[in-house]
Amino acid sequence: xxxxxxxxxxxxxxxxxxxxxxxxxxxxxxxxxxxxxxxxxxxxxxxxxxxxxxxxxxxxxxxxxxxxxxxxxxxxxxxxxxxxxxxxxxxxxxxxxxxxxxxxxxxxxxxxxxxxxxxxxxxxxxxxxxxxxxxxxxxxxxxxxxxxxxxxxxxxxxxxxxxxxxxxxxxxxxxxxxxxxxxxxxxxxxxxxxxxxxxxxxxxxxxxxxxxxxxxxxxxxxxxxxxxxxxxxxxxxxxxxxxxxxxxxxxxxxxxxxxxxxxxxxxxxxxxxxxxxxxxxxxxxxxxxxxxxxxxxxxxxxxxxxxxxxx
Amino acid sequence: xxxxxxxxxxxxxxxxxxxxxxxxxxxxxxxxxxxxxxxxxxxxxxxxxxxxxxxxxxxxxxxxxxxxxxxxxxxxxxxxxxxxxxxxxxxxxxxxxxxxxxxxxxxxxxxxxxxxxxxxxxxxxxxxxxxxxxxxxxxxxxxxxxxxxxxxxxxxxxxxxxxxxxxxxxxxxxxxxxxxxxxxxxxxxxxxxxxxxxxxxxxxxxxxxxxxxxxxxxxxxxxxxxxxxxxxxxxxxxxxxxxxxxxxxxxxxxxxxxxxxxxxxxxxxxxxxxxxxxxxxxxxxxxxxxxxxxxxxxxxxxxxxxxxxxx
Numbered sequence: 001x002x003x004x005x006x007x008x009x010x011x012x013x014x015x016x017x018x019x020x021x022x023x024x025x026x027x028x029x030x031x032x033x034x035x036x037x038x039x040x041x042x043x044x045x046x047x048x049x050x051x052x053x054x055x056x057x058x059x060x061x062x063x064x065x066x067x068x069x070x071x072x073x074x075x076x077x078x079x080x081x082x083x084x085x086x087x088x089x090x091x092x093x094x095x096x097x098x099x100x101x102x103x104x105x106x107x108x109x110x111x112x113x114x115x116x117x118x119x120x121x122x123x124x125x126x127x128x129x130x131x132x133x134x135x136x137x138x139x140x141x142x143x144x145x146x147x148x149x150x151x152x153x154x155x156x157x158x159x160x161x162x163x164x165x166x167x168x169x170x171x172x173x174x175x176x177x178x179x180x181x182x183x184x185x186x187x188x189x190x191x192x193x194x195x196x197x198x199x200x201x202x203x204x205x206x207x208x209x210x211x212x213x214x215x216x217x218x219x220x221x222x223x224x225x226x227x228x229x230x231x232x233x234x235x236x237x238x239x240x241x242x243x244x245x246x247x248x249x250x251x252x253x254x255x256x257x258x259x260x261x262x263x264x265x266x267x268x269x270x271x272x273x274x275x276x277x278x279x280x281x282x283x284x285x286x287x288x289x290x291x292x293x294x295x296x297x298x299x300x301x302x303x304x305x306x307x308x309x310x311x
Numbered sequence: 312x313x314x315x316x317x318x319x320x321x322x323x324x325x326x327x328x329x330x331x332x333x334x335x336x337x338x339x340x341x342x343x344x345x346x347x348x349x350x351x352x353x354x355x356x357x358x359x360x361x362x363x364x365x366x367x368x369x370x371x372x373x374x375x376x377x378x379x380x381x382x383x384x385x386x387x388x389x390x391x392x393x394x395x396x397x398x399x400x401x402x403x404x405x406x407x408x409x410x411x412x413x414x415x416x417x418x419x420x421x422x423x424x425x426x427x428x429x430x431x432x433x434x435x436x437x438x439x440x441x442x443x444x445x446x447x448x449x450x451x452x453x454x455x456x457x458x459x460x461x462x463x464x465x466x467x468x469x470x471x472x473x474x475x476x477x478x479x480x481x482x483x484x485x486x487x488x489x490x491x492x493x494x495x496x497x498x499x500x501x502x503x504x505x506x507x508x509x510x511x512x513x514x515x516x517x518x519x520x521x522x523x524x525x526x527x528x529x530x531x532x533x534x535x536x537x538x539x540x541x542x543x544x545x546x547x548x549x550x551x552x553x554x555x556x557x558x559x560x561x562x563x564x565x566x567x568x569x570x571x572x573x574x575x576x577x578x579x580x581x582x583x584x585x586x587x588x589x590x591x592x593x594x595x596x597x598x599x600x601x602x603x604x605x606x607x608x609x610x611x612x613x614x615x616x617x618x619x620x621x622x
Contacts, residue, residue, distance in 0.1 A: 024432065031433055090341075106326075131442065
């Protein structure tokens with residue numbers, strides 16, 4: 001018997017994708033981007049994504065309010081919709097609950113979920129023996145010409161992020177170490193999906209590749225590099241880090257590069273484009289294919305960083 | 312604190328539906344049928360459904376092979392697609408797995424899932440601390456004029472089912488009581504979604520209402536009665552029951568009426584239509600609104616039957 005941990009999450013996904021490849025309708029695009037793409041009509045597509053949150057893996061029941069959990073369950077999916085440059089259309093929610101959950105808990109959960117003002121069109125409510133599991137499927141709409149993918153980054157492109165990094169991971173540390181830091185915990189429990197940013201970038205033809213940061217910059221940017229068959233040079237001094245995280249006593253740079261659940265956008269754009277609102281953190285290279293060269297003041301460092309992986 | 316069990320699954324769903332009603336796009340139809348409906352273009356719609364299977368609630372890991380579990384996880388969703396008269400288009404799978412699951416188990420699961428020959432366009436694989444949880448979202452396509460809903464049944468309509476009832480519940484009893492009955496266990500572990508039947512009935516204008524039987528006839532038919540504002544008379548002697556179930560030593564009639572997970576179709580049709588292939592089990596009445604009158608040889612009985620409910 002081979003344990004799942006030997007091939008890991010991405011190994012499992014690769015195996016699945018290979019086995020199902022021939023079933024994918026020719027007009028659709030499936031596993032490999034933030035969302036699957038289902039064309040509707042001539043000029044438009046639906047994008048679809050799904051995410052599962054498991055108690056004691058993705059959250060601790062007594063460290064997050066049910067409002068925050070409801071908010072976050074949908075936020076992580078809306079972030080994937082944003083990453084495609086799409087507008088959220090509707091959602092589906094499945095939730096399994098142990099019988100000791102109160103109606104008040106449920107009310108809080110649905111108030112948080114509803115705060116995003118996106119339609120809930122269906123779902124499944126069921127019992128569990130002990131733990132809470134939540135699965136959301138979200139659907140968005142997008143004009144075909146505005147869809148942003150992970151592939152498309154070209155050597156010379158600049159690399160940007162739409163907000164500071166690491167606050168959410170700092171929040172998780174703050175929760176686990178019982179050193180409550182309100183602002184960081186808010187970043188972790190109530191992550192804002194960057195929908196407006198995604199829509200704005202979707203209509204900009206200079207943007208060549210886009211995704212959201214959910215497993216941490218160091219892990220996620222590899223998806224763009226692999227899909228685009230390019231390399232990247234990242235300048236550590238340009239990584240945007242909040243003062244809150246810098247002053248928290250935590251390892252801010254490590255968290256900013258490898259901490260998960262930031263749910264901001266990571267994008268590449270042609271070198272002559274300007275994005276005053278967003279922070280440029282590096283550039284795409286034609287050398288070091290699929291690799292990241294971390295630089296400090298333009299000099300490559302020996303440090304290595306890895307993002308979060310499941311299993 | 313109020314316990315969830317006090318309002319039950321349908322109480323919870325009603326509360327959710329009410330809270331989210333105003334967010335539903337005007338052209339869409341949400342909670343209340345087997346699938347949500349999302350129109351695409353002028354004449355076509357997507358139908359979308361989602362179902363969660365939880366270890367020790369919906370299945371026992373050592374009593375079902377991973378192939379069967381993969382098959383069943385998708386089957387229960389395809390059954391909802393069939394109930395709308397739609398053709399399966401694509402699916403999304405989320406699965407949380409404890410770390411002691413082997414790769415061989417995963418391979419069996421995906422082989423069973425793939426047996427339906429429907430595309431897998433995305434999903435989420437994640438760790439769990441102990442139990443397996445599976446969530447599938449399935450999407451189908453249907454011509455608007457062929458969509459079948461729960462509402463639409465009229466007094467005088469005949470009520471039909473597309474297969475024998477109770478075999479799946481008999482299989483569950485057989486598993487739980489350690490009295491292995493291969494055929495019944497197969498009905499429980501490998502339920503066939505009635506897609507071909509659904510497509511055939513969808514183009515028949517005589518069919519006024521349709522749904523799939525997942526919680527048991529006695530419970531499910533109430534959804535048609537409530538949506539259509541009618542009553543029903545069901546003739547017990549007409550309920551189709553397999554010889555396997557009749558000879559199993561189990562309470563066949565009770566299981567046929569209240570046992571869940573049959574995953575066949577229940578439909579109503581104009582009285583002058585003929586359906587030689589399917590069994591007529593009763594008729595829709597204008598009296599006894601939202602109630603079922605159970606009859607034995609046309610004489611109402613005092614017996615009452617209830618289907619399965621969560622919480």
